[in-house]
Amino acid sequence: xxxxxxxxxxxxxxxxxxxxxxxxxxxxxxxxxxxxxxxxxxxxxxxxxxxxxxxxxxxxxxxxxxxxxxxxxxxxxxxxxxxxxxxxxxxxxxxxxxxxxxxxxxxxxxxxxxxxxxxxxxxxxxxxxxxxxxxxxxxxxxxxxxxxxxxxxxxxxxxxxxxxxxxxxxxxxxxxxxxxxxxxxxxxxxxxxxxxxxxxxxxxxxxxxxxxxxxxxxxxxxxxxxxxxxxxxxxxxxxxxxxxxxxxxxxxxxxxxxxxxxxxxxxxxxxxxxxxxxxxxxxxxxxxxxxxxxxxxxxxxxxxxxxxxxxxxxxxxxxxxxxxxxxxxxxxxxxxxxxxxxxxxxxxxxxxxxxxxxxxxxxxxxxxxxxxxxxxxxxxx
Ligand code: AMP
Ligand code: MG
Numbered sequence: 338x339x340x341x342x343x344x345x346x347x348x349x350x351x352x353x354x355x356x357x358x359x360x361x362x363x364x365x366x367x368x369x370x371x372x373x374x375x376x377x378x379x380x381x382x383x384x385x386x387x388x389x390x391x392x393x394x395x396x397x398x399x400x401x402x403x404x405x406x407x408x409x410x411x412x413x414x415x416x417x418x419x420x421x422x423x424x425x426x427x428x429x430x431x432x433x434x435x436x437x438x439x440x441x442x443x444x445x446x447x448x449x450x451x452x453x454x455x456x457x458x459x460x461x462x463x464x465x466x467x468x469x470x471x472x473x474x475x476x477x478x479x480x481x482x483x484x485x486x487x488x489x490x491x492x493x494x495x496x497x498x499x500x501x502x503x504x505x506x507x508x509x510x511x512x513x514x515x516x517x518x519x520x521x522x523x524x525x526x527x528x529x530x531x532x533x534x535x536x537x538x539x540x541x542x543x544x545x546x547x548x549x550x551x552x553x554x555x556x557x558x559x560x561x562x563x564x565x566x567x568x569x570x571x572x573x574x575x576x577x578x579x580x581x582x583x584x585x586x587x588x589x590x591x592x593x594x595x596x597x598x599x600x601x602x603x604x605x606x607x608x609x610x611x612x613x614x615x616x617x618x619x620x621x622x623x624x625x626x627x628x629x630x631x632x633x634x635x636x637x638x639x640x641x642x643x644x645x646x647x648x649x650x651x652x653x654x655x656x657x658x659x660x661x662x663x664x665x666x667x668x669x670x671x672x673x674x675x676x677x678x679x680x681x682x683x684x685x686x687x688x689x690x691x692x693x694x695x696x697x698x699x700x701x702x703x704x705x706x707x708x709x710x711x712x713x714x715x716x717x718x
Contacts (some may be wrong), residue, residue, distance in 0.1 A: 490522075592612075
């Protein structure tokens with residue numbers, strides 16, 4: 338969905354040895370059978386052949402790309418044979434297709450079914466694919482004082498932001514926005530008992546657009562690890578989680594400036610970290626000179642007006658994704674308090690005056706390209 342971050346992956350120099358995560362090279366049978374030559378010749382030839390086999394089988398970086406969650410998903414795997422990489426990527430692509438279908442708010446599927454049942458107020462069995470997101474969504478909503486509120490699906494649909502490509506059209510009528518805000522749909526209106534759920538407020542409609550991608554990337558990383566992958570990036574439209582390293586060196590992630598295609602700075606990422614950005618340039622339309630974007634302030638029903646963009650670094654993608662959206666709504670006045678409650682320590686936000694609001698932990702690691710930018714440092718979180 339967003340393109341705030343691009344990933345630069347420097348290609349490491351090819352090395353003939355295998356890394357632990359790849360399949361062993363096949364033994365070069367025919368050559369050994371052709372024995373009888375001098376020992377040195379045999380060793381030399383064997384070394385050459387092994388080198389060739391390994392080169393054929395392993396790639397410094399294997400990149401693959403497919404569509405999911407209305408965006409391009411890029412997978413980068415380090416030191417893996419083509420055959421293994423293709424198998425791994427096919428499995429991950431299947432995961433993304435299933436998750437996309439399960440969490441789509443308006444197309445037929447598990448979440449669509451939940452949204453049809455919620456207004457009745459009756460208890461129903463929650464689809465297993467949806468239940469964890471309901472619980473997680475409730476936690477983030479509580480932590481953010483409902484600034485992050487996946488229960489405002491009706492408002493998002495009213496604005497037309499439930500579509501991948503919003504149309505250019507007048508904003509919705511003020512009265513309709515106010516009616517939906519007054520109905521006060523909140524995640525806390527949902528009761529969950531075991532696998533059963535219900536809503537005590539008929540206005541609740543779920544839209545997981547603000548954290549499904551992060552949660553999905555987390556599941557993809559879990560699956561990659563189960564398949565033996567230790568060094569990888571899963572990048573969905575610029576939001577990503579990176580594990581391991583590129584042969585001992587950190588991944589270098591570019592953070593895009595909110596006002597255009599330029600780069601704000603870089604962060605180096607290694608071990609296991611997610612970098613997510615919410616921005617007002619991602620999905621929007623212009624009507625009579627005014628830009629309307631897709632992150633809605635549940636208190637007003639209108640697009641939030643605090644920041645241009647918010648970038649969050651955190652271990653898990655779901656938290657980074659949810660926090661970027663929540664802090665975007667919180668704006669310059671409340672972001673520090675909400676970041677603390679959500680347990681995020683590394684934040685970079687750009688306000689409308691161009692000031693960069695940062696936590697000290699973020700300031701320590703980000704390399705900004707702009708000379709002498711206006712920076713407002715928060716207290717340590
Ligand atoms: P993101 O790009 O991660 O910030 O997510 C934006 C998407 O989250 C929107 O397209 C909506 O589907 C949804 N959304 C918008 N406003 C909110 C909000 N205040 N709380 C939760 N989800 C929201
Ligand atoms: Mg988000």
